[in-house]
Amino acid sequence: MRDISVPALAAPLRTGGLADSVFDTAAYQPDFAQLARRDAADPGAWRKVTAAEFRDEVLALARGLLTGGIRPGTRVALMSRTRYEWTLFSYALWAIGAHLVPVYPTASAEQLRCILSGARVTAIVVENEAQAMTVAAACDDATGLRRLWQLDRDCVRRLAEEGTRLTDADVHRLRRAVTPGSVAAIVHTSGTTGVPRGCVITHANLAAECDTLHAGWGRLLAAPGERPSLLAFLPLAHIYGLMVQVACLRGGILLGHQPDLSPDALLAALASFRPTVLFAVPYVYEKICDRARRAAERAGRRRTFDAAMTVAVRYAEALAEEERGTGRGPDPFLRARHAVYERLVYSRIRESLGGRVRTAVSGGSPLLRELGLLYAGIGITIYNGYGLTETTGAITVQPPGRVRFGTVGMPLPGSAVHLALDGEVWVRGPVVFAGYLDEGDEKGTWGSGLYDGWLPTGDLGHLDDDGYLVITGRKKDIIITSGGNCVAPQGLEERLRAHPLISQCVVIGDNRPYVTALITLDPDALAHWRRLDGDGAQDREDEYEDAYGFGGAYGPGRSYGRSAPDASPEEQVRAEVRRAVARANSSVSHGESIRAFRILPGEFSQESGLMTPSQKLRRAAIVRAYAVEIDAMYAQGEHDLRESRAERRRAAAAGPYAR
Structure with a gap:
């Protein structure tokens, strides 16, 4: 399709x-x-x-x-x-x-x-x-x-x-x-790949976006009679x-x-x-869960909380499978456990948001599938959407009552999505802007930036069999290693950032022999993790990982692992990040996997010019700023590779019975 x-x-x-x-x-x-x-x-x-x-x-x-x-x-x-x-x-x-x-x-x-x-x-x-x-x-x-x-x-x-x-x-x-065609606003893009561009948004653009959302999703914004x-x-x-x-x-x-x-x-x-409704970005939803988890740990209820989160994901997944016709829904035992945790945990999380939120919207960046499932299990359905400044917000969104986690939904009513031969997403509809501001023109006019009404988004994706769009990355962000492997960094970065210790991640590998990553840590999460590590809290995942195959706050990648008792604090952190990298690598082929990483001493920021005001990373600027660290990481990797090969040759020469 x-x-x-x-x-x-x-x-x-x-x-x-x-x-x-x-x-x-x-x-x-x-x-x-x-x-x-x-x-x-x-x-x-x-x-x-x-x-x-x-x-x-x-x-x-x-x-x-x-x-x-x-x-x-x-x-x-x-x-x-x-x-x-x-x-x-x-x-x-x-x-x-x-x-x-x-x-x-x-x-x-x-x-x-x-x-x-x-x-x-x-x-x-x-x-x-x-x-x-x-x-x-x-x-x-x-x-x-x-x-x-x-x-x-x-x-x-x-x-x-x-x-x-x-x-x-x-x-x-x-x-x-x-008039409807009059200019309402000139909104600038985030500028992740260059200078921000002014997008000319008309009154008709904003009206079409908002009126369509009300017509299709208005009944979901509050409970009946509210x-x-x-x-x-x-x-x-x-x-x-x-x-x-x-x-x-x-x-x-x-x-x-x-x-x-x-x-x-x-x-x-x-x-x-x-x-009654929440509009936010994935980062906010992540932080809400992280804070709830820390509060539970401080109260000595971390096992209960972790079990509740695991049950929430499993419960929502079972419901989703039933809706798709690929499963029979939650079994009686899972329903019973979910009912218990509804009273003990889920209702309290909803109460922290005011107690009336049952529907939420996520946009701005991709929502991790496991996070969407978690909130659905808690009792808040997140409608994930996709759009650009050029599309006045959302151009695709999950249909009412038919959420497909891991996708960004279907075209907004009145709009269309086309996939080019190279997988680039093209869009068309009344929400698509009038054009880019021509900043070189003294009269301040604008050109359309459109091709027969179609806007090339620069994003890559595919449509599933039911017409739901899945975004796989930015066209400009695709990495081609020196060995010819094409790597879309977005998925790896999302899975790494799902770990509570990791705040930011940039995957690197263009014209390099393999893929590596620069990683920053969340200072608050790091301090919290170190306190817990001293209390023996690392054992809390065993029961749930054995029972369900994963543990932690909300699905794969969210749990903390064990620390070696004689390791230094820095070694413990690096071991934890290494586990997160291994989990992320499990979702890709060997040629796309991260072979080395460097933990940076501080986070990327706007002040350093490495982030946009909308909290998106400026990849090219980061690569330039950390060129020395990147070169050293690859040099160390080549050294380790040579040592490994030499060790294998020595072992082969010594024979199978050598000690």
Whole structure:
């Protein structure tokens, strides 16, 4: 199978723009709770913002922006964490036909300079003084920035006061001039393989994405009779986060914001906000499980927790086999154990997320199959999707009620997927962007970047017999060893990162005799592991590995192994990582396996230029930065190989009875 398409579910946006939904909702349901804000007097409480209140705030801010020189087509950058004012500014800009240019709050001066000059940005909104200083460092002759507003200096109130000289009619006149094909945002790609490119996203693109998701998956967002609610914590500068925001405002989902992404702050916010659905990236789902596991270990319940996780995976796998017609479902013994752990473990994990989440969405990077099974067994079904900045978020997603773990689902209704002869995934549909910003053009226009309506994604994959897409890697990331072996590093890296000690991994091998890896460790997990090792906690996996073939937090690769009692701490860590590498190698052929690895002293970071703001690794930059370590790793490997061959020759020469 090389092609698949799915009929459209939602009608396309025919008139107007994204801001119209705010005004329509306020006109028909003025008291409808559209958003929720933290109560300033009680951080654990949330104050509802009605549709009429939000509309009035959007109008007031839009008038202030007009007073400040913002006009239709003006490009305004927004550099902030995920907070209420981000949503307020974006809708005020859309109400007057301005173009939103999202910027990550952690962007460097150089990254910001490229965005400001390339997108011809004339005004910017920042969150604090530190970001204002970054803007100052980024400005040069190539940037045409004329205005800067700062959120923590009360710029929203100031702009609203300045806008009182204008009337609401001035805003409505410009709002009615916005069309579906008008530019809503210029969102930049992550830049993993080069300079980030500006993607021109229209009002119609975002409306098609969000309306289709509501039409097909809306019933899954909350239990029957329950109001859907969502806590936004993903960066709104990323297309995924931006799409989630628009989906809430267009679909009547109560929207809250959480700017602090530290685990303690995020879990506290989830517990108090009590969302009905979760939109996150695989990293967040991994961390939720890891923290639950550590809490169980501190309470002396690690055996119970590990057994519960094993049962969750087995239970979900049995249900999946039954759904596919290849199995009979969980046996009575497994159902009984699952019921016990539902009361002891699973319900408590769900309660830590607010107690109402039964459906979740994962995007941004591939979701490990075992992790999807684990959450399904816990009672939260994760709908894994696939998309790009160029596709306004998801272009494929798991069909409602028909999740196929290990895949990224089927085309979004109204869209199509085609596989080129070399396995590259091509996509087409109403969510595909208008084109790339032509940064060399002084007028700031754009070219399509499309081929007869098709977008080549740069990703490799295949369609299974039922039309579900499986992504196998990036076309540019394919490694060809000097021996001619083609290696897709993504699968190996995913399996290595599934181990709780390993935070990052880059597989290397282009024009080399074999494949190797650079590995970084999670500092918190490492400290936790060392504490447990001293308590004899390494024996806790035996019972479950014997019974089920694997142990640990959620499937293969998650368990800790045993440490030799006389080994140094460094040797123990290296032995544990070696076991993780062996497990990852079991999923590939010998020619694709990792033969050597190097544990690096620190993690890759944005500050070092080795990660994008969306937490993706810059492979080429990493290879350049660690060229000395890579060469030394291969030199040591060649030395070990020669020694091994010499030893085999000596043994052969000595004869079969030599000692």
